[in-house]
Amino acid sequence: MDFSYFELRAHYYATEQNLTIHCRLADLESIWFCTAKNCKRKLRKYESEGLLRYTPGRGRGNSSTLTFSLPFKQEVEEMVTSLVAADRLDDLLTFLQLPIPKQWITGLTTELNQLFGFQGPHAQKDILRTIIARKLTTLDPLFSSITFESFLIGQLGDPLVTYNKEMDKIEPRIAHHWKSNDSHTLWTFYIRKGIQFHDHSTLTTKDIEYTFNRFKAVDNAYSWVVEHIDRMNLLSDYTIEFYLKEQNPLFLRFISIANFSILPHHISFDEKEWVGSGAFRLKENSDQKIVLSAFDSYFLERPILDEVQFVRVDHSALHNVTFHLENEEEQIQLQKTKEIEVGYRFLVFNFHRSAIVNDAKFREAIYHLLDMKRMWRDLDREHLVEASGNFYWNSEERDRSFEKVRELIEESSYEGETLRVYQLNKEHAIEEANWFMEAGKKVGIQLELHLFQLDSFYTEDFEQHADFIFMGEVSSSDHHVSFYGSFKNKALLFRRMLLPSHLGKIDSYLNQFKMESSTAKREQIINEIESYIKRENLILYMHHPIKQQTFHPMIQDIQFDSFGYVDLRRLWVGKV
Template identity: 35%
Template sequence: MNFSNEIRGLLGIKHDQTELKDVLYAFKARDIKSLDPLRVSFALETHLLEYLGDTLIRYDNENNCFIPHIAHHFDVDTSGKVWTFYLRKGVFFHNHDYVTSTDVAYTINRFKNTPPSYSWLVRNIQKVECPHPYKVEIHLDEPNPFLLRYLSAPIFCILPSNVEFEELEWSGTGPFLVKERTNIKLVLQANDFYFKERPLIDEIQFYHVSNEAVKMLYLSSEEDMSQIKPTRHKITNSGVQLLSFNLNRKNIIQQKTFREAIFHLFDVQKMAKDLEIDLVEASSLDIERSKSRSKSSNDIQTLIQLSGYGGEILNLYCFDHERARREGEWLKKEANKYGVHMNVYPTSYPDVLKEGIEEEIDMLIMGLSLSFDKHLAFSYAFMNKSFMFNRLFSKKIEELVHRKIRLFELESDIVKRTQIMDEVELYLQSELAMFFLYHPIITRNLDSNIRDVESHSFGHIDYTKVWIPN
């Protein structure tokens, strides 16, 4: 296979045969943003946190339950308001300090005392007490069965309390530690002192390359690319793509008939064929609850006329990467067939997080990469203000969604909680505040020498399981 010189030129480090290191080379189409748990908002960075840090407990996807991790046991009192976690002894941070209850309290209070996107996760926590170095008590203002889901989220990885958090001096407890970080490269090294099973791979080197290079090869065990015959690994449950309307803009977007016209105009199956995209049509955040929705091209022109659209140019925003740009241009072209005019604005990841950018948006195409814990993913999706579509809802819709999410989190019955999920999604789509487009099917081209490749959360590979035969 003719691999890009771009990839070969980056790989200046070969396997160190004297140390018998097994090294993986991973390629990504953008640079890594913040790895601060308070500011992580993208799938790749959230995925990396799972290797650098550990949480008190973990979600068991297969059995839909929570299992001990840094905490070896946990319980709740009869009031349901005091949760006690008993910590393992001998768990080390990467800086070789022991993990104690003080570090857990520091991590939680760091969320409480900082006003970023995730402060809502700890709004129910009154205080954290440390009666013993290996015992921590979390006091709630009311019982909350959702607490365990919060604490299992990758962003709740425990950080050391005796050092100020520093992006380039990352210290957690995870199976990998940061060995090197530059603008184009991140090197993770296996943690020999990890309290659980050590990774089988010794080192992972992530490189920022072009999108074309990533298409050719995502993961390699060799520096010499010329002999590699990749295998294709598909990930089907990685997230969802959606289109959202800015209901705070005083223009044609306020007309529901116009939004309905856009809904019928956005024929996902036609786009998939035109752009040669592999996907599953969506009607929900959850691929298992999604189904195709009927659309009628015959109604589009009538709906546009009923809306009173006068030919104004609308601002369609999307993320600044190839697939999103192609989708934006496709929608622009389809809309133009019906006399609807759009400008497409591909926007960088940092710009999406800036306050005020939503004032210029009429429509937004964006994707969400989701955790395997579908109930946590649902709460995450609609409460996290770093997800731009949440900032486009009208006040009325935002208040209803937040009220429903609060009921959802306090509901201990799984069936009733699922009913609330359905209610929120159906409400948003009936109001045409937004609609789901599709679930992407991600294909990773992997070196066939790499063994035990398993899908992980957020559309990535589980690097703790893979290994390379000698």
């Protein structure tokens, strides 16, 4: 939306007298960032709309006179009211950043409350509001592989068991006890009684059977979890057996993934009307807002927060956002947390499209080209945590030499063809892609940048169009299962971009991994897989992001859940 008219009024408001200002076209050029000719067009347009009367100055450089039709305050109030009525959050956020007298905005509390869902001062609810910068991909557990969506699923539902990272053990959730035979091919689960779904129906083993059969019925992102389930046997409403085709000591950890939250069998799944047994129920799921409301009948401890609102704001407006708690009016110094994310950014080659990426010399050249130290220095960034594998505590700096790049390219079969680079349409990601493009240009590699949105990740036809893809991988609290799943999940890039020969080698390691009860031996297998990837330059590890989160100081008991998101079940609002 064009707010040029309001930029004009806000800029000259302090000098306005009797609805009249005097200005020069040269000044308008700097306000509107356009030519004098276009400034005149804008003024004539506003005049035709009845917003002002324009009297051009006589002679070159003389001031023109603008007389407005209405008081500025009245126009501001009318604009805010219209934006609220149209539910145009992004435009409203942008509009409120103009240098408009703040006392005018204070007087519009009623109108703003309609949009932001403020409760009046009489409200007894604890409501936390935050933002998301994109549309959701999907909340269907069968297909959701993006961290935020999986995090939301974990708020709406509960799996049979859950993984405790601190204790490195499985704990009860829907099931209160379980057992397996010695070969780990038969697992028996005993289900809590009285668990209610959000529609207040009672959870039984029929719902567990339905949930797992959903995963078995279609090819999906988590087929690797259920592919070895032979059958299920319902001994009663509260006892169920799983018979596996082969032994799997990690079966409990596989099914502790949030996506295996139990769904009611009597309701067809609808991600807009998500019904689970979780601590929060889905109150609203629209393109503009996602609202979670505490489920009063939750079988474990009810959340202290009554409601959590995720309001969608486009990237271009993010820097304009001020964060508040509901009913909080004072400006308070926000608290910030900063930690290294258990994840990494990487570049993966598409071995299905371009013959050149199958050239080991060319991949080695790209490895030396993608030098994180040079990138950080050139982009004037701080606090590089260079990645040489999945986990930052195992990563170390690796030697790269820009001088080797040209030599390796000459030894490769590269003939100057243009290669396509795909990158997320996010500010820092674009900076890194542009740096990579410039670095490639210096050594004669022709690159073409294509930006994509995360909400199109599943539909983007990378296999047909991309040569390189920049992306990130984030671990859940169960680092080993996340590592395993990152290579087994068909929706993720490794399974989509690597050749069957590469995946066959990795799968042979993963088969050993799955059978191994020893944490130390699984760690050794992880190292062997990473060594193979680095030796062949199949994936180029880049860096471990440093994640910063901002909190109001009244928010208490901040703990982090799977994927590094705040555990909403434990948050509460206290006094500063």
